[in-house]
Amino acid sequence: MEIRKLHIVQFKNYQEAEISFFEGVNCFIGPNGSGKTNILDAIHYLSMCRSYLNPIDSQNIRFEQSFFMLQSVWNKDGQEVDLYCGVKKGQKKIFKKNKAEYDKLAEHIGSFPAVMISPYDRNLISEGSEVRRKWMDGIISQFDRRYLENLMRYNRILDQRNALLKNQLKNGFFDRESFEVWDEQLLETGHSISTKRQEFLKEFIPIFQLFYDELGASGESVNLIYKSQLIEGDFRSLLVVNMDRDKHLGYTSVGIHKDDLIFELNAYPIKKFGSQGQQKSYLIALRLAQYEWLKKHLNQNPLLLLDDIFDKLDNNRVEKLMQMVSNHSFGQVLVTDTDEERVKRIFDSIQEPFRMFKVESGKIEQIELQEAR
Numbered sequence: 001m002e003i004r005k006l007h008i009v010q011f012k013n014y015q016e017a018e019i020s021f022f023e024g025v026n027c028f029i030g031p032n033g034s035g036k037t038n039i040l041d042a043i044h045y046l047s048m049c050r051s052y053l054n055p056i057d058s059q060n061i062r063f064e065q066s067f068f069m070l071q072s073v074w075n076k077d078g079q080e081v082d083l084y085c086g087v088k089k090g091q092k093k094i095f096k097k098n099k100a101e102y103d104k105l106a107e108h109i110g111s112f113p114a115v116m117i118s119p120y121d122r123n124l125i126s127e128g129s130e131v132r133r134k135w136m137d138g139i140i141s142q143f144d145r146r147y148l149e150n151l152m153r154y155n156r157i158l159d160q161r162n163a164l165l166k167n168q169l170k171n172g173f174f175d176r177e178s179f180e181v182w183d184e185q186l187l188e189t190g191h192s193i194s195t196k197r198q199e200f201l202k203e204f205i206p207i208f209q210l211f212y213d214e215l216g217a218s219g220e221s222v223n224l225i226y227k228s229q230l231i232e233g234d235f236r237s238l239l240v241v242n243m244d245r246d247k248h249l250g251y252t253s254v255g256i257h258k259d260d261l262i263f264e265l266n267a268y269p270i271k272k273f274g275s276q277g278q279q280k281s282y283l284i285a286l287r288l289a290q291y292e293w294l295k296k297h298l299n300q301n302p303l304l305l306l307d308d309i310f311d312k313l314d315n316n317r318v319e320k321l322m323q324m325v326s327n328h329s330f331g332q333v334l335v336t337d338t339d340e341e342r343v344k345r346i347f348d349s350i351q352e353p354f355r356m357f358k359v360e361s362g363k364i365e366q367i368e369l370q371e372a373r
């Protein structure tokens with residue numbers, strides 16, 4: 001699966017731009033703030049129906065404008081597919097495949113997968129548990145539609161239960177029975193989600209550990225530890241035991257919405273004890289494992305989007321990563337960087353054909369084309 005063409009209208013710093021992609025490696029070169037990441041983000045939109053960076057759709061519309069539009073042509077299983085995403089201020093986001101609008105965006109998730117490796121990935125380590133849950137949920141949901149539905153259902157039930165708690169807190173009365181209907185549904189969906197998360201991690205962790213080893217950190221061991229109240233105790237009992245607390249808080253304090261992943265290096269949390277370089281390798285290995293897992297389960301190569309990673313890595317790691325890119329048949333790869341010479345040097349050295357684009361103040365121009373070997 002590859003993206004062939006992209007037409008951007010009023011998306012972030014772009015007024016209008018068009019790109020024809022190469023089926024292998026595409027490099028976008030330009031100064032800081034020129035719009036390189038925004039190209040990858042436009043592709044992330046078409047893959048995941050949302051920005052990688054800014055979850056508020058309307059904030060991705062170019063300043064002073066009222067809408068943005070992304071039109072694209074993809075090749076999937078030998079078929080040409082059109083994908084369209086349009087966002088207009090104050091209106092519902094429109095997403096179309098071959099000119100037909102999706103009833104639910106969830107139908108699209110997983111059909112055109114992409115994996116981004118970006119400096120913003122550090123949020124996975126530094127931020128709170130929600131970011132890590134969303135990361136894990138985002139991967140599983142691309143493959144397992146039922147998981148995504150269950151997750152949305154769980155969140156709706158949680159909202160209802162929390163609204164009831166707040167309402168009763170405000171009105172100064174408590175009716176335990178009115179919670180039973182929500183608790184039963186919370187238990188059912190919560191257990192199912194927790195089981196899926198455990199199954200996912202069991203398969204994912206060894207892939208991740210292999211990638212970390214391959215990145216050249218010998219003698220170090222990495223792990224992901226699933227922390228869940230549902231493993232530590234029985235969910236039904238936890239809801240009962242915590243009812244008094246929830247009553248006073250006005251929200252539900254136990255459940256899979258409190259799950260977390262502890263990122264470990266040599267059995268210590270990497271957030272506290274990992275060096276910057278170790279954290280970077282950890283995150284890259286995590287993303288490459290995500291790529292591999294999706295590739296296996298979706299039976300196709302996701303797009304690999306490498307945002308600004310050469311600048312942040314030492315030469316040794318860049319070399320290792322690029323060897324992996326050339327050995328692992330990653331399919332279509334999009335790379336951004338500020339340094340044209342560095343990118344040429346890297347891809348020439350691994351003898352990987354590439355196409356290069358210059359990005360300047362929201363304008364994109366192809367600057368070099370090397371024929372595929």
Ligand SMILES: Nc1ncnc2c1ncn2[C@@H]1O[C@H](COP(=O)(O)OP(=O)(O)OP(=O)(O)O)[C@@H](O)[C@H]1O
Binds near residue numbers: 014035038060062
């Ligand atoms: N809604 C918007 N309207 C107009 N411009 C926007 C909008 N959102 C972001 N931008 C602009 O897009 C530019 C950033 O583009 P982008 O992140 O793609 O840069 P980049 O080339 O990847 O830079 P760097 O090399 O620093 O990572 C910034 O100048 C930012 O102000």
